[in-house]
Amino acid sequence: MIQESITPGTKEDLGSIIDLFEACKKVLLMKGIFQWDDQYPNKEYLEWVVNEKEMYVYRVDGKVMGAMVLNEWQLPEWQEVKWSEPEGKVLILHSFCVQPSAQRTGYGGKMLEFVEAFAKEKGYAGIRLDAFSGNPSALKFYETRGYIKKGEIFISTKPLGHETYYCYEKII
Template sequence: MHLKSNKLMAATNYMLDEVNEIYLNCRNVLIQNRVFQWDDQYPNKEYFKECIENECLFVLMNDSKIIGHVVLNEWEPEEWELVTWQASNPIIIHSLMVDPRFQGRGVGKDFVRRCEEFAIEKEYNSIRLDAFSGNENAIRLYHHLGYQKRGRVSFKTKPEGYQEYICFEKTL
């Protein structure tokens, strides 16, 4: 697989089943690794359908194959209100995932960089996101790509012991 052929594009309704399948596969891998950040409530197929309708779900394509997807929009959870952010015009990364069959090949790094290119093209001045504190791979990826830790939040809707998330921001 050549990363240079990867491209970010808006998801369409005909991609919904494949998007959901990638999510379920990612969730299963996370659960096997005792990372309980996703459940049946979030994200889910209905969420992805709504994001497609709102034109904020994007897929990472390698040739004609979806190898990952992400939601990019301006919505911030209320838990973030106490975080000290730096920039004033951010785009937010939600539920970024890479198909497990393509993980460990630099796809995640390439995917985040393509999100950054998209943000710059749309004239945002930063990217914000949160990552489950127990997802060491995600935290390592964001640190490696220059994202700065801005704080920690707790999501009461998550199971006990799996509520702490680290907030990151990268100024573009």
């Protein structure tokens, strides 16, 4: 029987987490999707979110197959977005990824179900995230799960032509 779990990442998981993000970056770049780079998510960021207990890992039979960051931090650019509940307490989803060899297996959906249950349990009114506008698979993934596009932001630190991100929200 397959053993699956989602738990906070640990320092012992850090090597697997870094390898996961590097594998995802490589596949994105091969597809011409300049969403992640050496600046984000980098090793220092991953170490920091693990230490802050904001990194959650999806394990299958003990192996890290997915990862995501959950916290309340929002990019300054998000202030311009017309959110449904701008004053409400919301959970923010960052750095969501699934091992490239395991994509389209349902793992991502299970991770998102965890996020929604976690948000409800912790008393959040909704969930927010941003997704690179040039990543059609990610956009479809969120939209088919009830996340509503609330606006677009421009992240000037991204490569030219790859600065537009869509902001999504789901009220729970």
